[in-house]
Amino acid sequence: MRRATRVILGLCGLAVWGEFVHWRASRAHTYERLPARSEAVVVLGYRNIRGDRANAMNRWRVRAALRSIDPALASSILICSGGNGGASGSEAVLLARYAVSECGFTGPVQLEEESRSTWQNVENVIPLIEHADQIKIVSNPLHAQKARLYLRHQRPDLAERLVRAADYRFGEAWPLKPLLALHGLRAIARGRRSLARMRRQQGS
Known part of the structure; x- marks a missing residue:
């Protein structure tokens, strides 16, 4: 019984940790709200290996x-x-098609179809978001945090317009959150190291 209790408590602790990491990431490097009349909501794609429909993650x-x-x-x-x-x-096409055809979105949509990495995602959308009073970057929360870090490096002025998106909900996909948290934290750490190297090179 004690062993079973420890296992259950361990799993509960892991789930709580996953929720906390995602909650914190969703708020990192953002404002809660800004005085704004316009916004750009950027959704980052995930590898869609086959098929003509956006996969589950997208x-x-x-x-x-x-x-x-x-x-x-x-x-x-x-x-x-x-x-x-x-x-x-x-x-980008698969994301937009799902938003319009299956989710019924009727607002304006723009596509950025050249990116092959998160760094390029951020770099290539800059011309599309410069007009907006506020900017939201949407992905799973830790990936979105990494993208916001990159925007802060590439365009600090635009990073000051970042507002929290609704990509975190308590309990949503909770079994996956610990694994996504581990993967996301490693990716953010790698991203920070890359940015630090860039700064050193620029300063030398």
């Missing part, structure tokens, strides 16, 4: 992006970013 990211849109603003634009796609188009 569908979840689109739904998170759509629930992140603030209906009180005068204008909101959905920007779908990603180059690696399925047989019928880029990640």
Whole structure:
């Protein structure tokens, strides 16, 4: 009985840790809100190896992006970013198709179809988000945090417009969160090291 209790407590602790890491990541490097009339909501694509429909991860990211849109603003634009796609188009095309055809989104959509990495996602959407009073980057929360770090490095002025998206919900996909947290924390650590090397090279 004691062993079973320890296992249950351990699993519960792991689940709580996963929730906390995602909750914290969703708020990192963002404001809760800004005085704004316009926004750009950027959804980052995930590798869609085969098929003509967005895969489960991309569908979840689109739904998170759509629930992140603030209906009180005068204008909101959905920007779908990603180059690696399925047989019928880029990640960006698959994301946009799902948003419009299956989720019923009727607002403006722009595509960024050249990116092959998170760094490129951020770099390539900059011309599409410069006009917006506030910016939301949507992915799973730790990946979005990494993208915000990159924006802070590439365009600190635009990073000051980052607002929290709705890509975290308590209990959503909770069995996956510990694994995603481990993967995401490692990716963020690698990203920080890469940025530190860039700064050293620029300073030398």
